[in-house]
Amino acid sequence: MINGITITFIGPGVMAEAMLSGILKKGLTKPQNIQISGPLVDRNEELQKKYNVRSFTNNCEAAAEADVVVLSVKPQRLEKVLQEMKGHVNPNALVLSIVAGASIAKITRNLGHDVIVRAMPNTPAQIGEGITVWTASPSVSEKQMEFAKTILGAFGQEIYEEEEDFLDKATALSGTGPAYVYLFMEAMVDAGVHMGFSRRTAERLVIETLRGSVDYYDKEAEDTRHLARLRNQVTSPGGTSAEAIYYLEKAGFRTAISRAIWAAYQRSRDLGQDAEVHPPE
Template sequence: MFTDKNVAFIGSGIMGEAMIRGLITQNIVAPEQIYAADPMPSRLEELRERYGIRVTSHNAEAAEAGQVIVLSTKPQNLAEVTPGIRGHLRRQDLLLSILAGTPIRKLADGVAHASVVRAMPNTPAQIGMGMTVWTATPEVTEEQRGQAQAILGALGQELFVNDEAYLDMATALSGTGPAYVFMFMESLIDAGVHLGFSRRVAEQLVFQTMRGSLEYAAQSGKHVAELRNQVTSPGGTTAAALYQMEKGGLRTVISRAIWAAYQRSVELGQGEKVKGPA
């Protein structure tokens, strides 16, 4: 799939490195087939020593060297990056973007290239446990789809959708999702400390409870409501706790939060400026 194909990363931050690490550790692409571009020489030297890849401080050089070009810069840097690689992609090359809130049309117009994959990964991709939703333009070939799938699969699970509108939905649910989980975990830990546990013990209890519950749910094949009912005895402690959560409108708050994230993703894709809190 990647025989005689180089993968070039424009932007070599946290997510870029996660993809590089996944490609190498899973033997998808050899280190000498990977190019990384970044404006910081110290960062490039760090990546070169750590993974044995090729590095450059010039985006155009990386774009010309790669047959698959991964845009992994910060979204706000797009306007600075695209002029530098415009005209350096060949017709048969693939552009794969993981820039949040950046629609395909803006990417394609910015670099004057038609074969574009847009992907929305999340932060657990850093340990190979991510969830990435992606889509592609009609010009992307079957071979290129396979290449995109392999690259994104190195981050964890991947899911192809045939409508770009799903990317905004994925941004609100799985892309932003880890923050919701972390906040819930933080609340549980704080509650444990309030009960009298040390923070270290409270963290241990919460981390393993979350880890075990997630794995159990994934392996059980049962609806999560059924799993919840299994541990909710009539008049018991779980029932008392869930009553307070329902009374406080937990489901409604979560639903509204995700809808707000979705609306913001749509707004950013339309080029609206970020506004301060109301």
């Protein structure tokens, strides 16, 4: 439980709302223990009215007494926000960042604070079905690790990794992953329309096929749920699936996916390195 500690969200965007909503829905703490801070008064008032949380327009004031400070601002605003808040965060507070590409070293340097958890959630967190990979700096206590685990588990599943490099890998695989899935779905729908289905019917067929496939995977016994085995179940020799898979393999489908994910990983690392090489003046 995290009841009794004060959690402040710096940047009340969509993901911050997903997090605070998940925390409150699971009854992990009370609304009066959650604070939000952002420059847009209308957005602050919207969340304050919807969740009965406290709102601020001054980040320093909002963070001053917080036990956990969640950094959920846009990446391009992070350096300015950190410099502004430097010296105003409780030395014993946990800073939990969900800002893509922002390394622990960068946050520590610009904030003057070294009790940091870095996390990479993905968009399904907005409906409580996210998957988050996270890591922590050496200064994070065992109790604060439990706080982080509880908070991140409030809007989906969480996986802890000791090495920070896995955050960039998670950005490429699960963080960006929904984009690959939607592109694949879009291509399937377009194929259905090309064959004569209405777009609405094609979308329904594709969506329910993917939903059912994932559910079927989840319900299989752990020792039989290997993806290749499940694929083989619907691939009869000389059948339609075999023909389709032959063309996908011939077109380099598997290689293209692998290379795309690797490219995203490299880009995530590059963004982080750019931040380290070009610190704010």
